[in-house]
Amino acid sequence: MTENALWLFAMCLGLGGCVGLLAGxxxxxxxxxxxxxxxxxxxQAGIDTELVMHIALATSLASIALTSGASARNHFRLGNVDFTIVKSLAPGVILGGLCGSVIAELVPSALLPKIxxxxxxxxxxxxxxxxxxDSQRPLPGRFVTVCSGGVIGVVSSLAGIGGGSLxxxxxxxHGVEMRRAIGSAALSGALIAIAGMVGFVTAGMGDEAVPAMSVGYVYLPALAGIVMTSMVTTRFGAALVSRLPTATLKKIFAVFLLSIGIKMFLG
Structure with a gap:
């Protein structure tokens, strides 16, 4: 592993710790x-700036595929996953996740951060x-649900997220109990992340400029660092839920995200 890759791995260990804590x-x-x-x-690790956004999105989705998978397994054990809902969303979110990665490959690199x-x-x-x-409306018909899943998948893949926020x-x-909504969203998020990651890996295979130790656009040193700590610190974050004012913290975090979004939009 090169010096740059080792430095990035070390930074991502810290990043993963923060991500896991916030997620939990x-x-x-x-x-x-x-x-x-x-x-x-x-x-700062010497990655070509033209590839930075693609690698960031792909590596983020790869980490989410692992962490959401672990979360979905825990929710399944607790009986929180409604497979009827997941089956309805699955075709749309999988296709949408793949389409999002294709769109990201077609969009000019300079435009991706703004999206x-x-x-x-x-x-x-x-x-x-x-x-x-607070609604008792049932989920719409299969076609509308698949289309809704497709929109969620595209947006999530383009943002490198699992889609739980959507x-x-x-x-x-549509009247789904919050516990089942969160559990089903965790499994759907894993499907989105896997589909998007596959799309980014496939697209990156044909790009000779990708750095060493990459699988397509997924940069393995960054992925390893994020996953190694995030999967540990998630449980600590969950344990703090009852001790800290999470509603207030969430609003503070939202303001932080607003500043990030504005900064990235303005370049």
């Missing part, structure tokens, strides 16, 4: 933190408003 404490997707952090770290920034700004505003739904409100708005 606030219930947010790690991609909202991982992507902007990697956009800042990767150029990410807009998505982050909207999610931060949603977090600030803390929209809650899936949970969508399910809640």
């Amino acid at each position: 404490l606030l219930g947010i997707g790690g991609g909202l933190v991982v992507v902007p952090a990697l956009v800042w770290l990767l150029p 990410f920034a807009v998505i982050v700004l909207l999610l931060a505003l949603q977090m600030l408003v803390s929209m809650r739904f 899936t949970v409100p969508y399910l809640s708005a």
Whole structure:
């Protein structure tokens, strides 16, 4: 491993620790933190600036595929995963995740950070408003549900996130109990992340400029660092939920995301 790769691995160990803690404490997707952090770290590790956003998105999705998978397994054990809901969303979120990676490959590199920034700004505003739904409406028909899943998958893949920030409100708005909405969103998020990651890996295979120790656009030293610590610190974050004012912390984090989104949008 080169000196730059070792430095990035060390930085990502710290990044993963923060991501896991925030994910466990606030219930947010790690991609909202991982992507902007990697956009800042990767150029300092000698990564070509033209590839930075693609690598950040792909590596974020790869980390989410592992962490969301672990989260979904825990929710399954607790009986929180509704497979009827997941089956309805799955075709859309998988296809959407793949399409998001294709769109990211076609969009000019300079435009990708702005797309990410807009998505982050909207999610931060949603977090600030803390929209809650009390609805008994059932999920729409299969076609509409698949299309909704497709939109969630595309947006999530383009932002390098698992999509829980979109899936949970969508399910809640259609009368799904919050516990089942979160558990089902965790499994759907894993599917989105896997689909998006596969798309980015496939696209990156044909790019000769990708750095060594990469699988497509997924940069393994960064991925290893993030996952090694995030999967440990998530449990500590979850343990702090009852001790800290999470609603207030979530609003503070949303303001932080707003600043990140504005900064990335303005370049």
